Amino acid sequence: MGCSTVITLEINDRAMQAKEGETVLDACRRAGIRVPTLCHLKELTPTGACRMCVVEVDGARGLVPACAWPAADGMKVQTHGPRAIRARQMIVELLLASHPDDCLYCIRNGECELQDLAHELGVRERRFHAPCRQYNVDVSNPSIVRDPAKCILCGKCVRVCEEIQGVAAIDFIDRGSQATVGTAFDQGLNVSSCINCGQCAMVCPTGALREQCQLDEVLNALADPDRHVVVQHAPAVSVTLAEEFGMKPGRDIAGTMTAALRKLGFRRVFPTAFSADLTIMEEAAELVARVKNGGPFPMLTSCSPGWIKYMEQQFPDFIPNVSSCKSPQQMLGAIIKSYYAEQVGIDPEKIYSVSIMPCTAKKFEAQRPEMVRNGLPDIDAVLTTRELVRLIRMRGLDFNELEAEAPDSPLGERSSAGKLFGVSGGVMEAALRTAYHLLTGDDLDVVPMKELRGLDGVKQARVTIGDLDVGVAVVSGLENAAHLLNEVREGRSDLHFIEVMTCAGGCVSGGGQPIRTDDTKVRARMKALYEIDRDAHVRRSHENPDIQQLYRDFLGEPLGHRSHELLHTGYAPRDVVA
Amino acid sequence: MIATQNELSTVLEEFPDAGREHLIPILQSVQTQFGYLSRESMIAVGQRLGLPISKVYGVATFYNQFRFQPLGKVHCQICRGTACHVKGSGKVLDTLRRTLQVEPGQTTRDGNYSYEVVACIGACGLAPVVTVNGDFHAEMSTDTIGKTLRKYLKTDTEQDGN
Numbered sequence: 090m091g092c093s094t095v096i097t098l099e100i101n102d103r104a105m106q107a108k109e110g111e112t113v114l115d116a117c118r119r120a121g122i123r124v125p126t127l128c129h130l131k132e133l134t135p136t137g138a139c140r141m142c143v144v145e146v147d148g149a150r151g152l153v154p155a156c157a158w159p160a161a162d163g164m165k166v167q168t169h170g171p172r173a174i175r176a177r178q179m180i181v182e183l184l185l186a187s188h189p190d191d192c193l194y195c196i197r198n199g200e201c202e203l204q205d206l207a208h209e210l211g212v213r214e215r216r217f218h219a220p221c222r223q224y225n226v227d228v229s230n231p232s233i234v235r236d237p238a239k240c241i242l243c244g245k246c247v248r249v250c251e252e253i254q255g256v257a258a259i260d261f262i263d264r265g266s267q268a269t270v271g272t273a274f275d276q277g278l279n280v281s282s283c284i285n286c287g288q289c290a291m292v293c294p295t296g297a298l299r300e301q302c303q304l305d306e307v308l309n310a311l312a313d314p315d316r317h318v319v320v321q322h323a324p325a326v327s328v329t330l331a332e333e334f335g336m337k338p339g340r341d342i343a344g345t346m347t348a349a350l351r352k353l354g355f356r357r358v359f360p361t362a363f364s365a366d367l368t369i370m371e372e373a374a375e376l377v378a379r380v381k382n383g384g385p386f387p388m389l390t391s392c393s394p395g396w397i398k399y400m401e402q403q404f405p406d407f408i409p410n411v412s413s414c415k416s417p418q419q420m421l422g423a424i425i426k427s428y429y430a431e432q433v434g435i436d437p438e439k440i441y442s443v444s445i446m447p448c449t450a451k452k453f454e455a456q457r458p459e460m461v462r463n464g465l466p467d468i469d470a471v472l473t474t475r476e477l478v479r480l481i482r483m484r485g486l487d488f489n490e491l492e493a494e495a496p497d498s499p500l501g502e503r504s505s506a507g508k509l510f511g512v513s514g515g516v517m518e519a520a521l522r523t524a525y526h527l528l529t530g531d532d533l534d535v536v537p538m539k540e541l542r543g544l545d546g547v548k549q550a551r552v553t554i555g556d557l558d559v560g561v562a563v564v565s566g567l568e569n570a571a572h573l574l575n576e577v578r579e580g581r582s583d584l585h586f587i588e589v590m591t592c593a594g595g596c597v598s599g600g601g602q603p604i605r606t607d608d609t610k611v612r613a614r615m616k617a618l619y620e621i622d623r624d625a626h627v628r629r630s631h632e633n634p635d636i637q638q639l640y641r642d643f644l645g646e647p648l649g650h651r652s653h654e655l656l657h658t659g660y661a662p663r664d665v666v667a
Numbered sequence: 668m669i670a671t672q673n674e675l676s677t678v679l680e681e682f683p684d685a686g687r688e689h690l691i692p693i694l695q696s697v698q699t700q701f702g703y704l705s706r707e708s709m710i711a712v713g714q715r716l717g718l719p720i721s722k723v724y725g726v727a728t729f730y731n732q733f734r735f736q737p738l739g740k741v742h743c744q745i746c747r748g749t750a751c752h753v754k755g756s757g758k759v760l761d762t763l764r765r766t767l768q769v770e771p772g773q774t775t776r777d778g779n780y781s782y783e784v785v786a787c788i789g790a791c792g793l794a795p796v797v798t799v800n801g802d803f804h805a806e807m808s809t810d811t812i813g814k815t816l817r818k819y820l821k822t823d824t825e826q827d828g829n
Contacts, residue, residue, distance in 0.1 A: 257719030263728045273720035274706060282719070666710060666720045 128243035186217035202294035229277030232285035246289035255568035287449030287600020325511035339613025344493025364421035365507035366630035374647035394454035395591030405662035422467030447599035473601025505625030513595035514541035739781035748787030756795035
């Protein structure tokens with residue numbers, strides 16, 4: 090929208106200005122007028138499917154959808170006139186006519202946009218009874234559950250999957266009253282091109298898409314005296330959790346969260362940021378080895394499991410470029426069941442290893458057959474941030490009553506570089522700090538790499554390391570990744586290292602984060618991580634004392650024999666209907 | 668199967684510079700050639716146009732004209748237009764559904780029968796009307812529909828025997 094002619098229009102009898110090309114909805118939102126929507130997604134194609142945003146425009150034939158109606162000079166809009174409100178009520182009533190009445194038992198009870206609207210609009214009875222079609226709940230996928238009975242066909246999942254992630258695993262099937270959202274040939278999500286990112290569940294207004302919940306398994310393990318249950322938490326979780334308990338977005342509560350996890354019965358609490366440091370040690374060493382061996386470049390990061398599945402499906406020609414490092418979750422899992430088990434003298438079979446992730450794809454990753462050693466999975470269960478919130482509420486823990494506690498030793502120390510894994514661009518900054526050290530034997534003062542920070546989908550920079558000129562790029566949102574990789578396929582050769590994160594903005598906006606994550610919250614979480622880095626003493630992964638000790642006592646050196654056995658993995662092309 | 672692949676490529680070659688806007692014409696050609704859209708053909712079309720298969724499947728299922736199972740040896744179109752409805756085509760349709768045990772658009776497992784519902788075939792004077800393998804049959808009833816279809820299957824089998 091390059092053109093920025095200012096126009097004047099009147100909304101609810103108040104004159105206001107808008108840019109040409111803006112929709113009525115944009116203008117309303119900027120003016121602080123809340124026009125309800127169900128199918129609207131910022132920055133994606135408006136579809137005008139749900140009609141919740143209908144408003145009265147003088148001179149228009151009927152009510153018009155504000156989300157798809159361009160604001161025009163001299164336009165007069167009434168957003169909450171009786172006609173519009175009646176129409177909205179009717180729409181909600183019609184949507185509810187074929188909607189299951191099981192709100193009390195629904196995972197989205199209290200967080201459901203349809204429920205909220207029914208409440209706000211004062212829908213107090215079921216006037217219409219449409220026959221509810223019988224659907225099968227699709228539980229085939231390790232990360233996402235699909236319950237078409239609750240789907241209101243807003244199409245947000247379809248658009249996110251296609252336009253942001255470039256995956257398009259789902260689309261509308263059939264037509265009219267028969268229409269559903271489903272995969273190609275209406276099969277299970279597990280055999281589709283779904284990459285398990287969970288962004289569909291994040292935008293779903295109802296409970297039609299949700300995470301595959303593993304709370305029961307974890308509760309059973311916690312209740313089993315023969316199990317030694319340990320937990321790790323991803324960098325993005327500690328800067329997110331506070332929001333859900335009435336605190337300001339972007340507050341880091343790693344300490345109290347650690348205390349809460351211990352209260353929940355976890356025997357040991359480790360930050361995944363520790364193994365993010367470990368990932369950096371291995372990945373930076375890999376980068377340096379590639380510099381010495383002349384490639385293959387660009388090297389691609391491997392910590393985002395949605396991206397890894399996507400790459401195996403859509404870009405298998407890049408398999409040699411992808412770092413062989415397991416993700417931090419899997420690395421810590423492997424270290425817990427080997428080094429840690431040895432240290433504390435526990436049979437690895439007795440260890441039940443849980444991870445708390447802002448991510449649904451991590452559930453899939455933990456179940457990959459490559460992530461099993463001697464018959465034991467590196468990770469036994471993955472809980473999303475949302476599931477952790479439920480667990481904490483279930484146990485009635487009050488964060489105000491908890492004293493901050495330190496993580497456990499010996500896998501508890503982290504550098505702030507490891508913590509940066511939670512944001513798009515963070516892995517790159519962390520890796521460059523250590524790669525610089527490996528290549529020059531020196532350490533630069535840590536300065537923020539501004540061009541690699543923020544919410545842009547594609548960020549690029551050139552970095553000088555000694556006499557090397559290194560081209561780096563950071564992409565998030567797989568549609569952005571696909572564009573960049575296509576450029577590389579077509580011969581672009583100035584890039585040496587590319588960080589790819591599946592979700593736009595990185596793990597802070599991952600598919601396992603609280604429902605109603607928005608840009609403001611994502612920014613606050615990002616800022617919190619960067620502040621942790623700014624104020625930290627240890628800001629380079631290779632300076633983390635626990636990492637140094639781990640290499641001294643157990644691993645030997647990066648890319649060594651033990652590392653290969655425990656910390657590295659391989660990829661293979663995946664044949665899916667895409 | 669190899670023959671099918673070749674035939675499919677032949678169909679796709681009719682659209683040398685095809686873009687996504689050619690999806691429907693291509694699907695129509697494929698259906699004309701094979702009588703239905705197979706899973707393989709939809710995948711091939713998607714790959715050819717650079718479209719996700721979910722999109723191809725979504726478009727194909729949106730339109731009534733596409734079918735996903737081969738036609739039966741005997742294919743019946745049953746008219747559900749206003750005149751036919753008034754004259755009882757609904758009951759004829761129920762009879763078909765009950766006897767054949769498949770839904771409109773599907774084919775019986777033995778491959779003998781398939782049927783589909785059409786809105787109006789412009790022969791209201793013959794209501795309720797059906798077509799069987801292209802022939803019109805007037806004033807169908809729950810009693811006559813079965814006999815009519817069986818007659819076609821018999822002819823078909825006799826031809827096979829020759």
